[in-house]
Amino acid sequence: MAKKNLANFIHTLSYDPVVGQSERYAIWRKNKATLWYYPSKKRKFKESIYLIYSIVNKPYILDLGPSMSLIEAFNNAGYDAYLIDFGIPAYEDRHLTIDDYITKYIQPGFKRAMRHANSDSFTVIGFCLGGTLATIFSALDNSNIKNLVLAVSPIDFSAFPDYDNWLNALREEELHFDELIDKMGIIPPESVKYGTRLLVAPLSFSHYLALLNRSGEKNYTEKWARMNKWTLDHIPVAGATLKQLMNDFVRENKMIEGGLAINGEEADLSKIESNLLVFSTKNDPLVPSSLCEPIMDFVSSKDKSFVLFEGGHAGLVANTHMPEPMETWLRTHSTPI
Numbered sequence: 105m106a107k108k109n110l111a112n113f114i115h116t117l118s119y120d121p122v123v124g125q126s127e128r129y130a131i132w133r134k135n136k137a138t139l140w141y142y143p144s145k146k147r148k149f150k151e152s153i154y155l156i157y158s159i160v161n162k163p164y165i166l167d168l169g170p171s172m173s174l175i176e177a178f179n180n181a182g183y184d185a186y187l188i189d190f191g192i193p194a195y196e197d198r199h200l201t202i203d204d205y206i207t208k209y210i211q212p213g214f215k216r217a218m219r220h221a222n223s224d225s226f227t228v229i230g231f232c233l234g235g236t237l238a239t240i241f242s243a244l245d246n247s248n249i250k251n252l253v254l255a256v257s258p259i260d261f262s263a264f265p266d267y268d269n270w271l272n273a274l275r276e277e278e279l280h281f282d283e284l285i286d287k288m289g290i291i292p293p294e295s296v297k298y299g300t301r302l303l304v305a306p307l308s309f310s311h312y313l314a315l316l317n318r319s320g321e322k323n324y325t326e327k328w329a330r331m332n333k334w335t336l337d338h339i340p341v342a343g344a345t346l347k348q349l350m351n352d353f354v355r356e357n358k359m360i361e362g363g364l365a366i367n368g369e370e371a372d373l374s375k376i377e378s379n380l381l382v383f384s385t386k387n388d389p390l391v392p393s394s395l396c397e398p399i400m401d402f403v404s405s406k407d408k409s410f411v412l413f414e415g416g417h418a419g420l421v422a423n424t425h426m427p428e429p430m431e432t433w434l435r436t437h438s439t440p441i
Contacts, residue, residue: 121330124164126175128187132216136191139213141184141220142175148182150439151250152221154214155187156241158232159205159345160296162337163189166231168330171424181431183227183438186217192339198289200342202237202349203366210241218248227251227434228378232391233258236353239399240364242378243371251437252378252405253430256391260398261357281350285343293338360398373402379437380408383430387414409433 132139155175157163166187167173178185188210193200218224228249230238235257242252285291358364364371380403384393397410411429425431 121169121326121333123169123330123333124167125169126167126173126179131186131220132213134209134212136193136197137209137213138189138191139216140187140189141217142179142187144179144182144184146182147184148441150223150441151225151227152184152186152217152223153178154217154226154228155185156210156228156230156234156238157187157189158234159190159237160233160338160341162192162334162339163187165331165334168334169326172327172330174426177424177426177431181426181435183434184221186213186220188213193290193342194340195290198343201344202240202352205237205345206241206244206366210237211244214241214248224248225250225439227253227438229253229255230257231255235259236359239359239373239376240366240371242376243373244366244369244375246376246378249378251381251434252376253381253434254383254396254399256384256388256396257382258353258391258395260360260395261354262360263394282347285347289343291341291343291346293340296338296341360402373399374404376403377405380405381411381430381433381437382409383411383413383427385413407437 126142128140128142130138131141155163155166157166167175170176175185175187190205190209214226214228218226226248228238228242228251230236230253232255235254236259238252239254239257239259242249246252352358352364356363359371359373362370362372380400382396382399384391384396386393393412400408400410413427413429426434
C-alpha cells in the first residue's frame, strides 16, 4: 500500500491537468486583455456577473475543471458571467499602472459586457487584488453596479499582523524598492512566486504532506493537481503597478486614508452605494480578515454584509457549488427573469 501511495504521489506531481474547460467566447480584446463571456444554459436572473481577478495570478482558478469551477457554479445557478482576463504582461507593459487597469481595461470591458448583455444592471465580483480593483472601479462610478461582492480582497493596508516590522520599515522609508523596480522594468513570475512563498511559509510545503497522506484518493488528488498547477503558475507584474501598490496602498494606505486618484479622479469609498457582500477566510496568511472588513465602515451602502468562512485564501472557488452564504445572498439580491 505504501508503494502504491508513493507511486500515486509521484504521478500527481507530474500530472498536468487541463483547466478552463467551461464554454466561453471572447467578445472584446485590448493589448493582452480579453473579455470572456460564459453563458448559462438557462439564464434565470437579469443581473449578469462581471468578474475581476487578481493581477499576479492567472484567473483559471475560477474555472479549474468540471465540478471544480466557480464559473460553472454561476452558470448552473442561472447567471451569465463575464471575466476580464488581463493576460500576461511583458516588458513593453512595464509602465502599466493601476490607473491603466481601471480605465483601459475594467471600465471599457464593463461597458462592452453591458452592451452584450443588453442590461444596465450588473453584479461585480472581485477576488484578491481583483477585489481591490473592483472597489476602486465602484468608487469611481457604481451607477450600473447593483451588487458588489469582494472575496478575500485587501482594502485596509494599515496592518499586516505577521509583518509589522517590514511594514514599519517601508513606511519609515528604511526600505527603498523604487530604483530596483525601475531597473527590472517588470517583475518576473519567479520573483512573484518566491515572494508569495516567503509570506505563506511553511504552508507552501504542507500541502505536499497532505497529498502524500491522501494520494490514494482520486477526487482529492485530481483537485490537488489543479490547485497546485495554479499555485505555481504566477505571471509577471508591471514595475509601475508594483511601485503604485507599494507606495499608494501599502505605504500611504490611500484606500482608507483618502487621496487615491485614478487619472485625476478621486476614488472615494463613500461613493459606493451598491449592495455589498464582503467575505474573508479564517486561515488566510496572505489577506487576513483585518485587511478586508474595514471597508464596511466607509461605504454608503445601506445593504451590506460581512461573512467569515472556514478555510484559506483560494478554498472558496474550487468547489461544485458556490459557498452557501454567497449563493443565498446573490439569489436574494438578483432580479429573476
